[in-house]
Amino acid sequence: MFLKRNKNTNAALNEFAQVVEGNSLGKDAWRRLKKNKMAVVGMIIVIVYSLLAATAMFLPIYPYDQIILDHQHLRPSFSKTAGELMMETRLEDLYFKAWRAGSLVVTEEQSAQIRKWIADNETNKVWDFCYTEGERQREAGLFTFNSTDQRTIDRLQEKIDTEFLISVDTIIYTDLESGKAKNLAKMEFKEIESIYANLLKVDIAVIEKQTLDEISNQVLNTLKAATPGLTNEEYALNLEMEMDALGEKGIASMAKTNLLGKVKTTITRSAERDLRSEIRSGAVEFPLNREITVNEVLTAKVSATKKHERQYFLGTDYSGRDMLSRIIYGGQVSIAIGLVGTLTSVLIGIVLGAIAGYAGGKIDFFLMRFVDIMYGLPYMLLVIIFMAIFGRNIMNLFVALAMVSWLTVARMVRGQVMSLKNSEYVEAARSMGASTGRIIFRHMVPNSLSVIIVYSTLRVPAFIMQESFLSFLGLGVQAPYASWGSLVGDAVNGMTLYPWKLIFPAIAMTIFLFAMNFFGDGLRDAFDPQSKNQL
Amino acid sequence: MTKYIVNRLLGMIPTLLIIITLSFFIVRIAPGGPFATERNLPEVVKRNIEAKYHLNEPMIQQYGRYMFDILRGDLGPSFKYKDYNVNYYIANSLPKSIVLGSWAMLLALVFGISAGIIAAVRQNSWIDYLSMGVAVIGISVPLFVIAPVLQLFFAMKLKWLPTSGWYTTGEGWKTVILPAVSLSFAYFANIARLTRSSMLETLRSDYIRTAKAKGMKSTTIIFKHAMKGAMLPIVSYLGPAFAGIITGSIVVEQIFRVPGLGKFFVQSSFNRDYTLIVGVVIVYSVILILMNFIVDIVYAQLDPRITYK
Numbered sequence: 001m002f003l004k005r006n007k008n009t010n011a012a013l014n015e016f017a018q019v020v021e022g023n024s025l026g027k028d029a030w031r032r033l034k035k036n037k038m039a040v041v042g043m044i045i046v047i048v049y050s051l052l053a054a055t056a057m058f059l060p061i062y063p064y065d066q067i068i069l070d071h072q073h074l075r076p077s078f079s080k081t082a083g084e085l086m087m088e089t090r091l092e093d094l095y096f097k098a099w100r101a102g103s104l105v106v107t108e109e110q111s112a113q114i115r116k117w118i119a120d121n122e123t124n125k126v127w128d129f130c131y132t133e134g135e136r137q138r139e140a141g142l143f144t145f146n147s148t149d150q151r152t153i154d155r156l157q158e159k160i161d162t163e164f165l166i167s168v169d170t171i172i173y174t175d176l177e178s179g180k181a182k183n184l185a186k187m188e189f190k191e192i193e194s195i196y197a198n199l200l201k202v203d204i205a206v207i208e209k210q211t212l213d214e215i216s217n218q219v220l221n222t223l224k225a226a227t228p229g230l231t232n233e234e235y236a237l238n239l240e241m242e243m244d245a246l247g248e249k250g251i252a253s254m255a256k257t258n259l260l261g262k263v264k265t266t267i268t269r270s271a272e273r274d275l276r277s278e279i280r281s282g283a284v285e286f287p288l289n290r291e292i293t294v295n296e297v298l299t300a301k302v303s304a305t306k307k308h309e310r311q312y313f314l315g316t317d318y319s320g321r322d323m324l325s326r327i328i329y330g331g332q333v334s335i336a337i338g339l340v341g342t343l344t345s346v347l348i349g350i351v352l353g354a355i356a357g358y359a360g361g362k363i364d365f366f367l368m369r370f371v372d373i374m375y376g377l378p379y380m381l382l383v384i385i386f387m388a389i390f391g392r393n394i395m396n397l398f399v400a401l402a403m404v405s406w407l408t409v410a411r412m413v414r415g416q417v418m419s420l421k422n423s424e425y426v427e428a429a430r431s432m433g434a435s436t437g438r439i440i441f442r443h444m445v446p447n448s449l450s451v452i453i454v455y456s457t458l459r460v461p462a463f464i465m466q467e468s469f470l471s472f473l474g475l476g477v478q479a480p481y482a483s484w485g486s487l488v489g490d491a492v493n494g495m496t497l498y499p500w501k502l503i504f505p506a507i508a509m510t511i512f513l514f515a516m517n518f519f520g521d522g523l524r525d526a527f528d529p530q531s532k533n534q535l
Numbered sequence: 536m537t538k539y540i541v542n543r544l545l546g547m548i549p550t551l552l553i554i555i556t557l558s559f560f561i562v563r564i565a566p567g568g569p570f571a572t573e574r575n576l577p578e579v580v581k582r583n584i585e586a587k588y589h590l591n592e593p594m595i596q597q598y599g600r601y602m603f604d605i606l607r608g609d610l611g612p613s614f615k616y617k618d619y620n621v622n623y624y625i626a627n628s629l630p631k632s633i634v635l636g637s638w639a640m641l642l643a644l645v646f647g648i649s650a651g652i653i654a655a656v657r658q659n660s661w662i663d664y665l666s667m668g669v670a671v672i673g674i675s676v677p678l679f680v681i682a683p684v685l686q687l688f689f690a691m692k693l694k695w696l697p698t699s700g701w702y703t704t705g706e707g708w709k710t711v712i713l714p715a716v717s718l719s720f721a722y723f724a725n726i727a728r729l730t731r732s733s734m735l736e737t738l739r740s741d742y743i744r745t746a747k748a749k750g751m752k753s754t755t756i757i758f759k760h761a762m763k764g765a766m767l768p769i770v771s772y773l774g775p776a777f778a779g780i781i782t783g784s785i786v787v788e789q790i791f792r793v794p795g796l797g798k799f800f801v802q803s804s805f806n807r808d809y810t811l812i813v814g815v816v817i818v819y820s821v822i823l824i825l826m827n828f829i830v831d832i833v834y835a836q837l838d839p840r841i842t843y844k
Contacts, residue, residue, distance in 0.1 A: 120694075376550045376827075377557070378819050380782040381800070385558060385812055388804035389565040465677045472679045472786060473801055485679070492683050492790060496691045506680040513675040 025450060025527075032526040039522020045515035053332040061325040062310065065480035070163075071320035074312055076500045082316075083160035083308030090156055092127040094149050095134030104134055104143055123497065162279055163307040164286065166272050168264045171300045184263065184298075189256040196263050199295060211255050218254070219243060225391070267292075267300050275304060315500040317490065323501065327508050330482040334509070337398060337483070338464040342456050344402040345463075349409025350452065354440045356410065357417030368414070371407050379404040380466070387475040397476050401466055405459070412455060416448035450527040457520035461513045468509065484509040536835075543831065547824050551817070555605070558816045559598060562809050588614060601813075610817070611810035615803070621814040624799060629818060631701060632795035635787070636780050638715035643722035643776070648769065650723075651730020655738065656757060666727055673724025678783050682717035682790045689713060699792040714791040718783050722776045729768050737765040763837065770834045777826040781819055 012020045033039055052059070074085045098104035099114065106114075110133070117126045137143035145153065171184040173195060184192060193211070197204040219242050223235060230238070243251070271292055278284050288304040314323040356367040383400045390396050417440070420426060429439050445452075468485025470476035477483040484505050491501035585591045589600060604611055610621035650666040657663055673681075690698040690713060700710050737743065738761055746756045785797035792798075796815055803811035 373550060373553060376824065377554055378778060378781065378816065378823050380778075381816055381819055382558065382561065384785070384801065385561055385804050385816070388801070389562060389807065461675070468677060469679060469782075469786065473789070475801075485677075488679055488683070495683055495687055499687065502683055502687070506684065510676050510680060513677070514671070517671070517675050 029450070029526040033522055036522040036525060038518045042515040042518030042522065045511065046519055049331060049512050049515070050335060052328055053335045056328050056332050059328065061328060062322040064321060064325040064329040064482065066321060068307065068320035070308070071310070071312070071316050072318060073498050074316045076313060076315035076323070077311070078313055081308060082310045082312060086160065086308060087156060088131065090153065091134065092131040094145065094152070095130040096126065098134065098143070098145070099130055103146070104130070104137065106133060121496070160308040164275065164304045165307045166268055166275065166302060166304040168267050168271070169301045169303055171263060171267065171298060174297055174299070176297060185260060189252045189259065192256060192259045192263070195297065196259055199263065199266060199298065211258055214258055215251060215254050216243060267294055270294070271302050314504045317501055323504055326482045326487060327505050330484050330487050330505065331508060331512070333394070333477055333481060333483040334464050334467060334485070337394070337467045338460045341398060341402050341405070341463045341467070342459045345405040345459070346409050346452060346456050348402070349406035350413050350445060352406065353410035353413030354417050354445060357414035358421065358436065358440055358444070371410055374404065374407055383470065384473070384475060387470060392475055392478050394477055394481070397467060397470060401463065405463065409452065409455065412451060413445070413448060416451060417444050420444050420447055454520065454524040454527050457516070457523050461516040461520070464513065540832070543828055547828070550824060551820060554820045555813065555817060558813050559601060562807065562812050563594060588612070605817070610814040613808055613811045615806045615808040615811070621810050624811065625796065625814055625818055628794055628796045628799055631793060632784055632788070632797060635711065635714055635718065635793060635795060636784055638711055639718035639722070639780055640776070642715055643719040643726055647723040647726025648730050650727040652734055652757065654727070654731045655734035658735065667731065670724040670727045673720045678717060678721060679786045679790070681720050682787055685713055685717050686790065701793050714787045714793055718780060718787045721783070722779065725772060725776070726769055729772055730765065733768045734761060734765040737761045767834065767838055770830060770837060773830045774827045778823055781823060
């Protein structure tokens, strides 16, 4: 053990002088897993999903919480931009109105068909028909809009052509004396405060007071959201406690974010004004990246894109947010909760199960009775009550789910530990004077790890399902965050009109759960080939 | 046997007591209350209301009062729906949930067991792959995805079935199909997989080989000999399945607008309607515990190796 081994000279040889390599349990399992095609596909899908979720920040997608009200409920399209889709929707509406008014002439049968569609509540078909028929007639010169409608169209077209989204990426502060350039985001709160006061040309004390007021308001609002239904005095008391808990540092960092946001808004506004007048006077190339000078000390890198040239491959939701990025970020939340939740519950289960199994006697009896009682509880109901009453946020959700999901692991580990307790190597370790903790966590737990790993992989989809179940009921992840469950939950109302809101998150989630289940099954078969024909 | 039943029945009491206590205190220790949303109430009125519902008493006294009321079978007045008491609401909505849950369980059992048996008897045939494929879908796709998709497809696109509602809305028994099918799907899948694997194992056992050697008809072997042994894992799965159907019915009742207990439960949790929450939890727990008890008895009846003292 303590001798330094040389791999080449010390390799075991068989009778034909071939090197015999040892095979670890993991290696063996991996070899078997590789043969199971479905499990490998499942594993690859799980890896791809996890990578997408982990790198969501760096993907070239729109922000998941950017609300653009003009882009409400745009249908998914690979070829058309948001502006074109907006125009299409408006035209559908106008053609339909024209049909109502009788200026869009269609045959008697077609009219009857439209009426039937309306009676059947199949409005999508009505829109489609009116649009294609109207466009055909307009192309052929058979139909022209009246002046009011034409003006509406022109106004919309102008809006689509001119509106842009502007964002300030970095703000650079140049010190006048030393000439050094610094990123404003990396500066101290006090410095930013004086820069901002200078920018607005107001007294620094005014800014400071305003910022502090806003921060306490912000804290109060989060308090109100977390624990609704208190009296004003209780809120005031809680607020004081929260502010104390934040401390100087916390308040300074909040104030910094607040001030940075304000500086950005100020710069954005002025840049927007400049850009608009530029557009009016002549052509501006989009997308646009430029550096602008705000005042003698501040410069900013600004980028602008045309607002209605955005493309939504998976459509948008009720407040114009991109479904694609919502699904990816939703996956991030769901997968994270699944993984971290499983990990936590497995850790709790291992510790308690190992203690119960190793100690035996009274400790075992009480722990296992407790587990039995917990098993008997309708725990999802208790989780629902817990979430509804203690505020809906990710942390609570996590605690509520992890609290009840360690039971099975604890039982499993207890069984394993009890069966390993009398094995030779444990006895050997004990005779060498190893401590209880060492025996449990260095010898017994690693030896039951294969069972635990298999159980955990099958536990992840269950965890994701539970989280999504709660989010679906409106008890889980809250806006602006999303999870697959909350996306499906939001989509259920109005799913005939906007089916993409339901279908895409559902597909994304289903594929992941499928993959996870196949992967878990494959792992179980790999670690325990005997179980092949069981469930 | 009788002794065992009595013992089990007595054993339910502490579990139920823990559930009631736990839910009673969870709802009450949280800040806020059922009347906190009616913010503009004058202090006097508020105090009167609290006195009426005994909310001004110390917690332990409220608890004692509540336990005493439960012993008399009274679940107390609802704090939000002021016209009736909790018993009335539960008596009104529970039958609907029970009908829905029973249908779901029945569908899952009938189709799950038959699919499992067919798949096991014709192992590696197309019907085996088909039913196991459907079962994998049932296990992987969550209920709240299956239910809206079925609703979208069968009710809104094909218009074969009503989208939502319950018997009373004039569509009759058709309203129960979609909710029951979507609720049963996951349990169908699990039961089918369980039946298949346990049937496969049983069919390989010695006593089946003996029966075959005696020249028995294969249907007799499957239904009389193999079934009895193969059903044991399914019976023990029924306990968790009942619990799952109860939680699942909350979602299904919301999607298909069934005026059952599940809808009340979520609503009352949001409203902090203390008595209604605890009342619903008690009802659910009693159903769950009773079902587990019945499952155990059935298990003992099916498996002569188990003797209960």
